[in-house]
Amino acid sequence: MIGLHGxxxxxxxxxxxxxxxxxxRAGDRVALVGPNGAGKSTLLRVLTGLLSPSQGEVSxxxxxxxxxxxxxxxxxxxxVPQQVVVPFSTRLEELVGLGRLPHEDPLRGARPADRAxxxxxxxxxxxxxxxxxxxxxxxxxxxxxxxxxxxxxxxxPVLILDEPTVHLDLRHQVATMELLVDLNVRDGTTxxxxxxxxxxxxxxxxxxxLLDGGRIVADGEPxxxxxxxxxxxxxxxxxxxxxxxxxxx
Amino acid sequence: xxxxxxxxxxARAGIAWIGRxxxxxxxxxxxxxxxxxxVLCVGVAMGSVAIAPLDxxxxxxxxxxxxxxxxxxxxxxxxxxxxxxxxxxxxxMVVGTALAVAGATFQGLLRNPLADPYVLGTASxxxxxxxxxxxxxxxxxxxxxxxxxGLAFVGALASxxxxxxxxxxxxxxxxxxxxxxxxxxxxxLAAGLAMAMYLSGAALRQIFSYLLGGFDAASWPQLAxxxxxxGVGCVLILMRARSxxxxxxxxxxxxxxxxxxxxxxxxxxxxxxxxxxAAVAVSxxxxxxxxxxPHVVRLVVGPNARLVLPLSALGxxxxxxxxxxxxxxxGEIPVGIVTALxxxxxxxxxxxxxxxxxxx
Numbered sequence: 282m283i284g285l286h287g288x289x290x291x292x293x294x295x296x297x298x299x300x301x302x303x304x305x306r307a308g309d310r311v312a313l314v315g316p317n318g319a320g321k322s323t324l325l326r327v328l329t330g331l332l333s334p335s336q337g338e339v340s341x342x343x344x345x346x347x348x349x350x351x352x353x354x355x356x357x358x359x360x361v362p363q364q365v366v367v368p369f370s371t372r373l374e375e376l377v378g379l380g381r382l383p384h385e386d387p388l389r390g391a392r393p394a395d396r397a398x399x400x401x402x403x404x405x406x407x408x409x410x411x412x413x414x415x416x417x418x419x420x421x422x423x424x425x426x427x428x429x430x431x432x433x434x435x436x437x438p439v440l441i442l443d444e445p446t447v448h449l450d451l452r453h454q455v456a457t458m459e460l461l462v463d464l465n466v467r468d469g470t471t472x473x474x475x476x477x478x479x480x481x482x483x484x485x486x487x488x489x490x491l492l493d494g495g496r497i498v499a500d501g502e503p504x505x506x507x508x509x510x511x512x513x514x515x516x517x518x519x520x521x522x523x524x525x526x527x528x529x530x
Numbered sequence: 531x532x533x534x535x536x537x538x539x540x541a542r543a544g545i546a547w548i549g550r551x552x553x554x555x556x557x558x559x560x561x562x563x564x565x566x567x568x569v570l571c572v573g574v575a576m577g578s579v580a581i582a583p584l585d586x587x588x589x590x591x592x593x594x595x596x597x598x599x600x601x602x603x604x605x606x607x608x609x610x611x612x613x614x615x616x617x618x619x620x621x622x623m624v625v626g627t628a629l630a631v632a633g634a635t636f637q638g639l640l641r642n643p644l645a646d647p648y649v650l651g652t653a654s655x656x657x658x659x660x661x662x663x664x665x666x667x668x669x670x671x672x673x674x675x676x677x678x679x680g681l682a683f684v685g686a687l688a689s690x691x692x693x694x695x696x697x698x699x700x701x702x703x704x705x706x707x708x709x710x711x712x713x714x715x716x717x718x719l720a721a722g723l724a725m726a727m728y729l730s731g732a733a734l735r736q737i738f739s740y741l742l743g744g745f746d747a748a749s750w751p752q753l754a755x756x757x758x759x760x761g762v763g764c765v766l767i768l769m770r771a772r773s774x775x776x777x778x779x780x781x782x783x784x785x786x787x788x789x790x791x792x793x794x795x796x797x798x799x800x801x802x803x804x805x806x807x808a809a810v811a812v813s814x815x816x817x818x819x820x821x822x823x824p825h826v827v828r829l830v831v832g833p834n835a836r837l838v839l840p841l842s843a844l845g846x847x848x849x850x851x852x853x854x855x856x857x858x859x860x861g862e863i864p865v866g867i868v869t870a871l872x873x874x875x876x877x878x879x880x881x882x883x884x885x886x887x888x889x890x
Contacts, residue, residue: 331785355788362783368641369833371778375551378834379775383788387772390836413550435787 282307282471283328283439288337290323290495297323298495301337307438310465310472312482314506315492316516321475324492325443328473330354341439355383359435361428361442364421373411373419376427377403380434402434406460422453429460440464442474446481454478458485483507491515555831555841562844566623569851573619574611576855581607590616613750621748621756621812622854622865623847626819628760628809630846633820634827634838635767635802638774639795640705646821647806650712650799651689654719656810659685660740661726664733675755678740679811686807689719694799704781704795742864743814745854752812763805764843770798774835816866818873819846819853829880849873 288301298320305311313321326332327339330346339346341357349357359380367376380402381395391399403409408426411419416427425445432440442461446454462485464470476482482489483503491499491506493515499506512518575586581603588599589611632647640649647653659681668677697704697711727737773794776784781791806820823845824838831837853868860868 329786331782351785351790352788355786358786360783360786362779362786365779365783367778367833368637368643369778369828371833375832375834376779379779379787382772382776385772388769390771 282309282342283473284338284340285324285328286338286340288324288327288334288339290320290327290332290334296495298327298334301327301497303490303497303500305439305471305473307471308465308469309488310462310486311474311488311490312486313473313475313490313492314477314479314482319492320495321492322443325360325441325473325475329358329360329441352383355435355437357437358439358441359432359437361432361440361445363443364424364448365428367416371416373408373414373416373427374399374403376416377430377434380431380436383435383437398436399434402430405433405464406430421448422450422456425449425453425457426460429457433464438469439471439473442472444475444477446476446478454481461485479507479512551832551834551837555837558827558830558841559844562841562848565848566844566851569848569855570619570623573622573851573855574615577610577615577858579607579610581611586611614748617750617753618745618748618854619851621753622745622851624753624757624760625745625809625813625816626823626846626848626850627764627843628756628805628846629816629820629850630823630842631764631767631839632802632806632809633846634824634835634842635774635798636820637824638777638835638838639798639802640709641777641780642709643825644821646817647802647809648815648817648820650708650803651693651716651719652686652803652806652810653815654716654723655689656682656686656807657737657741657815658719658723658726659683659688660814661723661730661737664736664740665726665730675752675811679752682740682814683807683811685719686810687803689715690799690803690807694796739864740814741866743816743866743869744857744862744864745813746862748812756808756812759808760805763801763808764839767798767801767805768836768839770794770801771835771839773798774839775833778833814864814866816850816869818869818877819850822873822877823849825877826880 283303283305285301285303288298289296290298301324313324315321323332327334330339330349330351333347341349341354346354378391378395378399381391381398385391385395403412406426406429408423408430411423411427416424419427429442429445440461445457445461449457458481461472461474465472474486476486487502489499489501489503489506490497491511498515499511574590575581575583585601585603585607588601589603589608591597591599593612629647633645636645636647636649637643639645642649660678662685663676663678663681666677670677693708693712693715696715697707727734730737773784773789776787776789777791777794784791824842827838827841827845831841849872850865850869853872854865856872857863857865857868
């Protein structure tokens with residue numbers, strides 16, 4: 282579904298990503314993990330076409346990403362933005378409605394089908410009780426769910442998230458993770474998320490990709506990827522302190 | 531079907547919610563149109579020379595449709611109504627539309643509630659152009675446009691072009707860079723304007739009256755020059771409402787929502803600057819319309835640019851035409867003073883009443 286081949290990114294003479302080979306299949310649920318500065322966010326920017334790699338090629342559904350315009354990419358990949366500042370008073374349904382932009386007719390705007398998609402995305406994420414509320418009044422956790430609903434309304438087969446649980450308390454972290462699992466399992470959405478929390482990643486994602494120093498150092502099931510030796514090498518901490526939960530599946 | 535109804539009912543409730551902004555905007559559009567017609571009538575019927583309302587009606591119907599209502603009026607009344615009042619009211623509406631639409635566009639592009647049509651230096655550029663025109667010993671009029679209008683128009687566009695080009699150099703994010711460059715270039719042009727005013731001597735009053743704005747020189751030829759620019763510019767901006775909506779959450783998110791951010795930003799900036807330049811060339815610098823009207827509209831219908839842009843166009847036309855009627859009846863004071871006097875307190879009341887206030 283998504284393939285990255287020989288990706289190399291450098292800013293001036295600083296190498297940020299090198300030799301990245303990654304294949305994500307339709308229906309995968311993948312967490313990108315690694316220490317700060319490992320290149321996770323840069324990898325997401327390459328994956329979503331915001332950044333053209335110095336070398337290598339990204340393909341999605343068989344087409345090179347570089348050959349697609351922004352609107353075509355937006356119909357295939359939905360990105361949940363990090364916490365955003367909304368400059369004007371915006372109601373929940375108006376925020377989620379932005380997810381329909383790639384499908385809207387440029388001149389006519391939202392049609393009934395778009396409004397229905399927005400309503401069902403809000404229901405799907407379980408935030409119907411927030412209808413009519415100003416997004417800027419919502420808690421960070423509610424806002425995060427609203428941003429996920431925006432991406433769900435976009436109805437793209439691939440959902441990408443950059444640190445979706447940062448700023449959230451434990452309950453909202455788990456709620457967000459369970460929602461991602463649900464979207465993946467029930468709707469078949471391919472989910473790729475950058476996560477800092479190894480515990481959440483190992484518990485909710487069957488496949489982890491570990492980055493360090495701009496390279497993929499491990500790719501596989503959580504218990505293979507997060508071996509004691511790797512944690513020591515990559516994160517520089519004793520794994521006993523990390524308390525890896527054993528995945529339930 | 532019974533299993534479905536459980537999930538469909540809340541979805542329908544959601545759709546009902548989502549349709550709400552549309553209904554409110556229809557209401558606002560209806561009252562706006564009524565107000566527009568009312569102020570058009572008042573603006574044409576009212577003035578320092580008393581002309582009977584029936585005579586005014588007869589003059590307008592005679593000119594518009596060639597219908598003779600069987601009344602007679604002096605030729606001076608005809609000139610006053612048809613050549614002075616009608617183009618003046620219409621020009622104030624066109625300028626109000628341009629400023630409000632440009633304001634809504636700049637606020638959306640820069641994601642900044644404080645933005646107005648003048649934020650990136652158009653005002654300073656136009657003012658300096660006008661001041662130079664006043665100081666130059668050359669006078670000519672082509673199709674109702676003098677050197678002052680010409681240089682004000684060119685000055686506004688030249689300054690924003692400079693700001694845009696300069697902002698692309700340097701490592702700041704494009705938005706911050708645009709705002710800061712706009713501020714810097716604006717300050718430089720303001721210094722030039724101050725110098726021109728210092729040197730102007732007797733012509734100072736003329737420069738000053740441009741800075742305060744007004745429609746006392748409005749004419750059919752000027753309207754004919756301004757209307758197409760503003761009309762086409764506004765329609766082209768409206769056709770890009772989708773891009774403005776995408777930019778609501780920032781440039782990166784806009785790109786993820788399928789917007790070609792660099793291109794759309796350049797086009798919208800150019801269009802908004804063009805209509806601003808066309809407006810300030812004929813009216814001088816009129817403040818507050820471009821800042822206040824889009825905010826008032828957003829408070830009623832929300833941030834969707836598809837609703838905000840046309841309703842701002844309507845609201846700007848009404849507000850500026852009303853302000854000009856007040857300016858005329860108060861003895862030809864500059865209309866910029868009136869818009870500030872009405873706009874500022876109104877805006878403060880609105881901000882205090884809005885539930886969440888504004889985040890910068």
